[in-house]
Amino acid sequence: MKPSDEIHKKIQEEIDRRGGKVNSIEDLNEIARIVTDKQNRMPHPDFEGLSPSQMFYIVNDPVSEQIIGLRDDLDAHIVSELQLVKAAMIILNQIDPEKGLKLTVTGKLPRKAVSEIHSAGIFKQDYDLVLPPKVMNEDDFIPAGMVHILLKLARFVRTSKNKMLLTRTGRSAMKDPVELFSGVYRAFAHSFNKAWFDRYESEEIGNVGFDFTIYLLSRYGDKMRSCEFYAEKYFKAFPMLADLPVSYYNSNNSCLEVRAFKHGLYLFGLVDREVIKTEGYFKEYSWKRSTAFENVFVLKLWKDCPLDLLE
Structure with missing residues (x-):
């Protein structure tokens, strides 16, 4: 009906x-x-217990954080240990307070900054299996490129005459890991085009209803589950996205995994993963929320309710 x-x-x-x-x-x-x-306030079976009204906020007004948001009492020690926060600090520390940081002729991070992020070993990725030992520029290393974009979207840095300069909020964020994390995460969740680093045809998958994946992880992420598990529920809630053209088998599921998990929450350190299948360079993963995830997010379904109270 x-x-x-x-x-x-x-x-x-x-x-x-x-x-x-x-x-x-x-x-x-x-x-x-x-x-x-x-009717709008009743849980909808396609929305995993959320009502149409709640889903409206998730899709159309995620910035308000009416349903899913960051905790008010974020732990500075926990967020300072997150991977993208560490990478952001590496870049910010290379910016001279007066002269700024000179970018490449194409406006990219200098090789020294990218190399330092890569050599720090903070991203436990498979990149070294297919890349040379020394990364040359940010196009070779997605985490560096993403941090560069997020720092700009969060307005912690600005560019002038091909130099990256600290803003006033950027100087403040360097002293406060909570402010730094909150800024770059919200930039990723609410402003960043998650299709930026891939070649999937649809730009909507992963961008539409991203917070719904956070909700699904809060409900089911207590143990390792395949991406297919989350993709099935995501596309059930957003069936119009599953009808978009695909270029190869199962690419909708793969697209969601890349954008929401591999190039998103995993780079932040907010989900853990486990290899369940290997074929050459290709690896199939299962996912669960990390300890940091449970200390970062709050669900506001009827009141400010920490995730651990929903178990």
């Missing part, structure tokens, strides 16, 4: 409950308003 048909049915049931009579158009509009409001 279509949602509109279900609402019409509920309106008729309410009219019947009132004796089958509606005295005016105003009364009918009031009945429709009450029924629609109630």
Whole structure:
């Protein structure tokens, strides 16, 4: 049954409950308003327990953090140990307070900055299996390129005359890991185009309803699960995305995994992974939320409710 048909049915049931009579158009509009409001607040089976009203905020207004947000009491020690925060600090520390950091002719990070991020070993990735030991520029190393973009989106840095300069908020964030993490994470979740580092045809997958993946991890991420598990629920909630053109078998699921997990939450250190299958350079993973995840996010389904209270 279509949602509109279900609402019409509920309106008729309410009219019947009132004796089958509606005295005016105003009364009918009031009945429709009450029924629609109630329907929008009820958990929807396609949304894994969320209501249409809650899903509206996740899709259309994630910046408000009405449903999913960062904790107010973020632990500075925990967030300072996250991978992208460490990488961000490497870049920020290379910016001269007065002269800035000279970029390449194409506006990329200098090789020294990229090499330092790579050699620090903070990203436990498979890149070294397919890349030369020394990374030459940020195009060779996705974490460096992502941090560069996120620092700009978070307005911690600005570019002038091909130099990266610290902003006032950037100077503040260097002294406060909570401010630094909050800025770069929100830039990733709310502003960053997650299709930037891949060649999948759809730009919508992973960008639309990204916070829904956070919600799914909060519910099911207590143990390792395949990406197919999360993709099935994601595309059930957003079936229009599953109908987008694909270039090869199962690419919708793979696209979600790359954007939300591999190039997203995993680079932050907010999910852990486990290899479940290997074929040459190709690896298939299962995923679970990390310890940091549980100390970072809060669900606001009916009140500010930490994730550990939802178990």
